[in-house]
Amino acid sequence: MSTDANPAAPAAAPSSPLRTVLLALPMLLLTFFFLSGGKVLHEPKVLAAFIITYAFVNVLFILMIHTGKTDRYRAIFFITYAVMFSVSFISHMIEARGAMTVSDDEALAGRVPFCHIVTTMVLIPAALSKTIIFWGSMTKTYASIASMLIIWIGASLALGRGWCSWACFFGGWDDGFSRLRRKAVIRNIPVKWSYLSFAVLIAVALISAAVMEPVYCSWVCPFKAVSEYSPVTDVKTAVQAGIFITLFGGLAIILPVLTRRRMQCSLLCPFGAMQSFTNYISPYEVRIDPAQCRKCKLCIRDCPTFSLDEKSLEGGGARFTCVKCGKCVDSCPRGAAYFHIKGTPLHRNAKIYRMLFLYSAVLFMAVFGGGTVQNAVLRLINLATTGRI
Amino acid sequence: MTFHVQGFLLGLSSGGACLSMCAPVLFPYLLGEGNGVGRNAAIAGQFLFGRLAGYLCFAVIAWAINATLAGLSAYRDLIMGCTYLPLAVLMILYGLGRIKTQCAAERTASRFAGLKRDRRLLFVVVLGLLTGLNFCPPFLMAIAGAADTGSLAGSLLFFAAFFAGTSIYFIPAPFIGLLRGGAVMSTVGKMAAGVTGLYYAYAGIIHLVEGVYFQ
Numbered sequence: 001m002s003t004d005a006n007p008a009a010p011a012a013a014p015s016s017p018l019r020t021v022l023l024a025l026p027m028l029l030l031t032f033f034f035l036s037g038g039k040v041l042h043e044p045k046v047l048a049a050f051i052i053t054y055a056f057v058n059v060l061f062i063l064m065i066h067t068g069k070t071d072r073y074r075a076i077f078f079i080t081y082a083v084m085f086s087v088s089f090i091s092h093m094i095e096a097r098g099a100m101t102v103s104d105d106e107a108l109a110g111r112v113p114f115c116h117i118v119t120t121m122v123l124i125p126a127a128l129s130k131t132i133i134f135w136g137s138m139t140k141t142y143a144s145i146a147s148m149l150i151i152w153i154g155a156s157l158a159l160g161r162g163w164c165s166w167a168c169f170f171g172g173w174d175d176g177f178s179r180l181r182r183k184a185v186i187r188n189i190p191v192k193w194s195y196l197s198f199a200v201l202i203a204v205a206l207i208s209a210a211v212m213e214p215v216y217c218s219w220v221c222p223f224k225a226v227s228e229y230s231p232v233t234d235v236k237t238a239v240q241a242g243i244f245i246t247l248f249g250g251l252a253i254i255l256p257v258l259t260r261r262r263m264q265c266s267l268l269c270p271f272g273a274m275q276s277f278t279n280y281i282s283p284y285e286v287r288i289d290p291a292q293c294r295k296c297k298l299c300i301r302d303c304p305t306f307s308l309d310e311k312s313l314e315g316g317g318a319r320f321t322c323v324k325c326g327k328c329v330d331s332c333p334r335g336a337a338y339f340h341i342k343g344t345p346l347h348r349n350a351k352i353y354r355m356l357f358l359y360s361a362v363l364f365m366a367v368f369g370g371g372t373v374q375n376a377v378l379r380l381i382n383l384a385t386t387g388r389i
Numbered sequence: 390m391t392f393h394v395q396g397f398l399l400g401l402s403s404g405g406a407c408l409s410m411c412a413p414v415l416f417p418y419l420l421g422e423g424n425g426v427g428r429n430a431a432i433a434g435q436f437l438f439g440r441l442a443g444y445l446c447f448a449v450i451a452w453a454i455n456a457t458l459a460g461l462s463a464y465r466d467l468i469m470g471c472t473y474l475p476l477a478v479l480m481i482l483y484g485l486g487r488i489k490t491q492c493a494a495e496r497t498a499s500r501f502a503g504l505k506r507d508r509r510l511l512f513v514v515v516l517g518l519l520t521g522l523n524f525c526p527p528f529l530m531a532i533a534g535a536a537d538t539g540s541l542a543g544s545l546l547f548f549a550a551f552f553a554g555t556s557i558y559f560i561p562a563p564f565i566g567l568l569r570g571g572a573v574m575s576t577v578g579k580m581a582a583g584v585t586g587l588y589y590a591y592a593g594i595i596h597l598v599e600g601v602y603f604q
Contacts, residue, residue: 064516192576199580202420206413207588213590236595 020066023355025120027061027362034367035374048218049378056080056373057366064358070326070339073267074361075175076164081369082172084376085258086226089113089169089377091389092142093228101231108137112141115227116152116168117271118217121208131213158360161275161281162324164265164305166361167368170223173248175325178256178304185258194266194306194321209213222247222258222264265323272305275323279289284357285340286318286328289347292336299337316346324361356362392538399534400554403408403527407555409441411523412586414480414516419565420578421483423520429563432513437559439514441552443521447532448548465524470597476519477590479512484583527555 007264015023035054041047060073067073078119090100097103112135122145125133134136138146155163204216217224219240225248230237247268254261265272267277279285290300293313300308307322317340328337338350338359383389400407415436419429531551535544568574 055431124409128409189566195573195577196580199417199584200415202581203413203588206416207585209409210413219588219591308489384560 001302014068014178015065015067023065024031024058024062026365027359030363031057031366031370034363035370038246045378045381046074048381049374050376053370053374057362061358061362065355065361068359069330070354071330072289074165074365075179077365078368079176081177081365081373082169082176084373085169085172085369087379087389088372088376090116090229094374094389096142099231101230102135102228103231110137111141112136112228113141113149114145115143115217116148116163117170117269119149119152120205120270120274121214121216124205124209125212128209131212133208134214134217154365155368156278157281158364159284159324160279161272161320161322162282162284163275163278163359164269164272164324165325166365167367168265168271169372170203171265173223173226174252174256174262177253177302177305178260178262180257181260184260186255187259187295189259189261189306191306191309196267197265197269197273198276200268203275204270213234219351220247220268222252222268224248226340241242260302261305261306262323266305267319272321274322279320279322283342284324284353284360285342286322286324286326287338288313288316288318289336289338290314290316291347292334293332294334295338298333298335299329302327302331324357356381392534392543392547395534396531396547396550397554399527400551401557402450402554404558406525406527409556410523410557411436413588414476414520415559415562416565417480417497417578417581417585418483418513418516418544419562420568420574421486421582423571423575423578424566426563426566429566433559433562435510435513436517436520437552437556439517439519440521441517441549442514443518443523444531444552445491445545446518446522446547446589447528448535448544449541452535452544454463456587464600466596466600468600469524470521470593470600473589473593473596474524476516477586477588479516479519480582480586480589482586483512483580484581484586486579524532 031054035050035057042051057077060077064070064073093100093102096111102116106112114134114136118134120134122134125131125156134145135146135357136143138144152163155167159166165175200209200216200220204214204220207215214360220243222244224241224244229241233240234242251264251268255261288308290313295310295313299308300310300313303318304327305321305323305326307319308328309319312319324339326339329339331337335350339354340346340350341353341356381389398581415433418436419432422432424432531548534551535547538544538547570577
């Protein structure tokens with residue numbers, strides 16, 4: 001039952017400059033500490049990379065508070081993060097291995113960085129046979145298995161599937177391409193297609209347990225195209241490379257452009273499907289106030305992951321696949337869509353709920369992604385000044 | 390220790406691996422059917438019956454080709470290619486079977502749905518048979534064990550006992566029917582069957598090519 005005239009609308013309303021500064025102050029201090037690593041930075045290029053990243057994160061956060069818009073500024077960081085991740089990761093791999101490709105020797109030595117998507121395939125074999133079916137190291141390497149699993153558990157508890165909009169270093173690619181056109185060419189996509197990612201999750205989890213190999217990484221992952229892959233040496237690896245490039249082109253570029261939706265994240269990503277279940281344990285959710293909603297369906301049209309439909313509007317909230325990007329919150333002209341904290345009263349205090357969510361999400365994004373962005377900025381400064389990345 | 394005790398213990402010790410090999414086929418099918426625990430138990434029974442038939446086929450083959458593991462292993466890729474491809478076709482057809490979405494494949498899909506309704510029992514048994522004809526590590530050990538028996542009866546008995554040991558691991562499978570979700574779970578199960586079918590199609594082609602050209 002709604003208690004205010006238009007209670008959620010203030011969440012999207014601009015804040016005064018003074019209020020904005022006061023609300024942003026803790027974030028300014030926290031990100032300063034985390035991005036600097038608690039060290040005094042003397043080297044000019046490192047200092048410049050820190051200042052650029054620090055300013056970038058905090059200007060976006062201040063704009064989120066000041067304008068009341070969430071997704072508009074989140075997307076800027078998220079897309080930049082995805083591109084910068086590729087810059088940082090690929091140049092790191094070239095530095096460490098001399099190539100973007102991962103050789104059999106590197107794999108056998110357990111020096112392949114662990115990515116969160118692999119989590120979907122390692123859990124069953126780990127539970128059944130105490131074996132991690134991945135060519136990485138538990139603790140000793142760049143992006144080790146243990147560190148990524150701990151980060152994933154923390155993010156799941158805090159943000160649930162919000163990971164997919166605030167932390168995933170791949171999601172920015174299709175998020176970015178989904179924003180290139182003002183209007184979708186392909187509309188009215190049946191919501192049932194979003195079940196496909198759950199089917200992929202079941203299939204890759206079971207097949208990986210059967211063959212004791214992360215089959216999604218070996219055969220499907222579109223983001224191999226912008227991270228690392230096996231060198232093309234025979235027919236098999238040529239087919240693999242062909243699949244990666246085709247899926248990246250199709251699901252992360254062409255379909256997002258045509259549909260204005262995050263098609264890779266919605267239709268294919270098994271991690272996104274698994275992460276949907278963590279929305280049940282995360283304290284944050286997106287709710288719809290039925291009293292304010294005028295069924296204009298702007299939120300359904302704009303939702304990038306098919307997480308809103310007429311049925312969910314009637315139910316007063318987004319489906320459990322919600323990535324908490326805030327696009328519906330931004331687009332609702334009546335402020336009916338709002339961030340909510342489970343267990344607290346509905347349809348009131350929307351501004352406080354949103355601020356608490358933003359602090360969790362932006363801080364996680366800054367800590368987890370800020371280091372990568374900072375590293376990529378440093379590499380780009382090196383490229384500009386010395387010609388070497 | 391007698392052959393059937395050996396076979397049973399081998400099945401018991403390696404049944405987890407057998408379950409993991411069969412799960413990508415059985416679980417999407419059980420999800421796709423969307424039945425309760427009782428009906429799922431019947432389906433799992435039919436699947437296991439097919440698997441037993443597959444095992445007994447191998448028992449006969451193992452005995453017929455003079456019961457040498459090396460003799461069978463020489464045809465490993467060919468046999469796996471020949472079993473994976475029909476399995477892939479069945480899984481993909483099942484995936485397309487009754488998806489109620491408005492798509493270009495609907496007319497074609499509904500044709501296969503009729504076919505499946507008529508032969509549902511046979512379908513599950515064939516799925517079990519094709520997964521039974523598999524060179525997974527426990528199965529290779531079973532072939533070696535059956536070879537030691539030296540007779541057709543001993544080989545059959547060994548494989549039957551091996552089957553009984555591995556089947557214990559399938560007892561939880563029908564409880565997938567406790568998952569709530571109705572039509573959504575059913576659609577997800579069918580889609581998962583289709584995706585699994587695509588994987589088996591790829592694996593079948595690779596095995597067949599390697600079996601024919603690189604033997």
